[in-house]
Amino acid sequence: MSTNQNNRACVAVSDEAKAVPQVKSDGTACASHFILKGEHMRLFIMAMLVIPSTALAGWSLYEIFLPNGLTNLEIAQLGLGLTLFAWLCMAFWTGIIGFFLQLFNVDPLSLRRNQTPPDATAPLTQKHAVVMPVYNEDTRRIMVGFEACIRELMESDNSSKFDFFMLSDTRDMEKADAELRAFTRLKKRLGAFSSQVFYRRREQNLHRKVGNLKEFCERWGANYESMIVLDADSVMSGERMQDLARRIEQNPDTALVQTIPMPVRQNTFFGRFVQFAAHLYSPMLATGLSFWQTDSANYWGHNAIIRIAPFMQHCGLPTLEGRAPFGGEILSHDFVEAALLRRAGWQAYLLTDTTGSYEEVPSNIVDYAIRDRRWVQGNIQHLGLLNVKGLKMANRLHFLFGAFAYISSLILFCMLALGTADALIRATSVPEFFVSEYQLFPSWQVARQDMMMVTMWG
Template sequence: MMLTFRARPAELPISMPDQAFDTGPTRNAKAPKSFRWRKVMVFSLSLALAVWATVEMYHVLDVSGVTTLEKILLGVFSLNISWIAYAFVSATIGFLAALAGLFNAHRSRASSGSALISGRTVIVFPIYNEEVERVFATVESTAESLTNAPGRFECFILSDTNDPEIALQEEAAFERLRSRLAPGSVVHYRRRTMNLHRKAGNIRDFITRWGGRYDYMIVFDADSFMERDTLIELARRMDASPETGLIQTIPQLVGGRTLFARTQQFAAALYGPVLGSGLAWWAQNEGNFWGHNAILRISALANAAGLPEIPGRAPFGGSILSHDFVEAALLRRAGWNVQIAPELGGSYEQGPPSIIDLSIRDRRWCQGNMQHMAVLLKTRGLTFTSRMHLIIGIFSYLASPLWLLFITVGMLLSLQNMFLKPQYFGESAALFPSWPVIDSERSLNLFLITMAILFAPKLYGLIYGLASPRWRRTVGPVKTFLSVIAETVISVLIAPVMLVEQTTAVYRVFSGRDGGWNPQARDSNEYTLHDTFRHHAPAIVLGTVLNVSAFAISPIFAAWLAPATIGMLLAATLSYWTGRTKSGDFARRMNLLESPEEIEPPQSYLESVADRPAYHNLDVPSLTHLFADRNLRNRRTHIVDTHWPLAHSEVHTPLALARARANRLATIDEYISALEPKEKLALLNSPGDLDAVIDEYSMRGLHYSTGTT
């Protein structure tokens, strides 16, 4: 395979039609089935535990009748405990499955053989205004790792960048990248002219233009890293299983430097195998898709998972933001296997460096998951398991406002009992008043049991770490135990902060505010203390109100509520402290929150970091330089993708405005200064129009930068 210097290969399009939500079941009757008893077992046990806890809560409240507020409290509790019960049962099964995996060493890197891979695989890198040196270094290291691989692999950078300066940086980085690639490594680059339907639209544009060239597609995020053996194994599994449409790995976190990032990294490394194994065990061939670090069969995705827009305006309508869950559900509806592979290692990503950065990302995810309500209501033919994936995703955000509602109603009950006029008699005739009284002993027992099942996954993770040969060899039992204690303390303090953040995100969606699509922060922004106080002001105010109200009821009540209120009161301080690299370095010096991936970093991550300096000092021309130098313009024409998805009579407004401004401004300097970013990008994406504007100024006889004749 020879190195190509073309930015893109010849197009080989395939169709990817929109899938109608209201179509009837289209499942393939011959599709491999899953063991139904596993799902029945998980959800039956979860339901039984939730019902038991709800009945116990009813008896706690029903000492002398249940008041209206107590009925509301009971209803909210039943929803919350259902979520906790499912998480506990799934984690318990995952714990047993993960332990079983430890005793079968071959499962750590299960292989489907060593034969050549017949299918052609493309590794796509969808990017959007990302840090250029990080992305292109990862592309380079990934492409070169697959040189002489037993199969045909290519890399394809799919840029949706709409910042003109970053767009020019990407072009310069691609020039640098292709000059560094070894023979046998193939990398292509395409930047879209129009950012339709965000990431899902980016992938769709690729499939409908080049999808016929490839059999399989491995999707990276801008912060993804995958080992060579893992990439090859994913392609082999696809070759060996023609009924499989998607295989999702479980990425581990790497590269975290702040205390927050290292806490998340440690938790993912220790608890991730337990939680992932549980999900894979009961979902089986009806797994889920998380949008990256997964392989998809392109023909299956094209034929079965073209996403339509949801009717209506954002945030509930429009393009589906959390497209991955829906694509997995549609693939399964069409009869394709959708698998989760917890036993397959070598898959990594980077997490947000701070609470603020996580919250910004969560707003987009929350909006996307709330859109799944419409998908559930409108889409026919989805399997029960696919619907459960969507419901779990929705509830992962609704749980926060529900817990806040539970706290609020509980406080109102206490206030009613102490300060407000009691409701002596209900609507029906009664001889005795209805007082809000609870069974305190039963309440304490229920609280302790709830806390036990809530923290059980952490205990499972600890046992898993102590049993894992790799954890014992790299981290060690003592450091693992102490790190679990540290992670638990930090998580307990941060949990109320995230409760407020996610409640705010849900409120924003239901109030009609579109969260937009912003690039994710990959490195620490080192927010100032002022920034953190401003961002977390709602949490601090809410914590103050709850704390004052609790003390007004009784110091004991305030002590019970302290785990929630302390985190809220310290929200800004926690956010500032955990988001600093110094705090992460301190934890490292204390030998806390270390994971095997930190002690023995994966090769894919190390190679990517090692390649970053090559992209530090790029020769990036400015728009002004392009106007002045025709050679610079000619050099980039082979990189620019001039595909404009416009109807015959349709006009791209920014490009039309850019052309029109040339008729009104006397000098090129004035013209460039007047251009909006969208107009600059439109010109960069249309070399012909860029040349036409420059020729127009030349025909007027104007000298560059002077405006004189």
């Protein structure tokens, strides 16, 4: 996994680095279970839905402003409003498409009913790693989750095909000692299976989580076909982990399969609210997202499986020119790694089946905001990568939407501030009813309340 320290553009891809279909030992090609239909039309379909919807919303806002003459403040509001309308319309149509595909049980990739999953009885033929990077975490929590994942696979027929790695970047020496003691006790509890479970702590926390996984790939990556990446608060079922490994083995042109981690174990009001919303909306939104992104799925950094060889070959991250917050090391690395894999010719998919993949979320709004603060800078950085050559359109949209998830709040704030300023100016100014010297009838101020209500509800 190379690192380019001086080039803003991502590492170049040679023709030899393109995905090469693998073959079985008997010389036959592996069967692919990801089937796409009409993938080249999906983004066009989305554009034909989003652009007219945005134009209609913009027209309604224009009709509200027009009767009294457009001011500079209203023109600025109109421009900001169109940007927000486009953002909302994209999410709206993604959800609507996902709703109907879920309602009629249609696979978002093949557009067929009841797509055949990988053969659950087929034994795995290659070795896979399950890795959990941790950093100054609650020792008891990470060990419980790590052991749960291990025990999910201990009794399976494919248990010999998985090794487990806890990759610690913990800097707190007390927590580091607690991790080591807890891991020693875990090894004793696992008995003979402990030979497939490993703990490694780096002395130097270079390049954060990216450097943690890079060091794992450089030391042990050659021993494994793929790695299932977990977060410190992730848990996956044995069925899901084996399913991911089968999808990698049976889809030789696929380098990334992302699952939908569903929030669990929440007991506060805020945590339960977020958990309920995720379980209600995630299947619908993920299905719509899978419909238009097709084989250019995004990577969310955990609860996903990655083919190690292309990951090492293509996912070296550049150091962006300039100073933070827009320059320096790429913080939201997962988006970029998925884009690099697609640029190199490998496919990436999002599974819309939500079973067997879980995570925990912050239990209060303060911790939630702290977590979001870590993502803001990384997502904004992606705007500087939009012009990188060779990226797929879907990946550029991932960059744009990821940044806009935070920028939209600022745009809405500016739009409200302009509207407030406009209202204050009108309230403190004497209206002119006769704007020309020979005007016979007054120019009354018009308030399009009906159009305002329609626009607001729309």
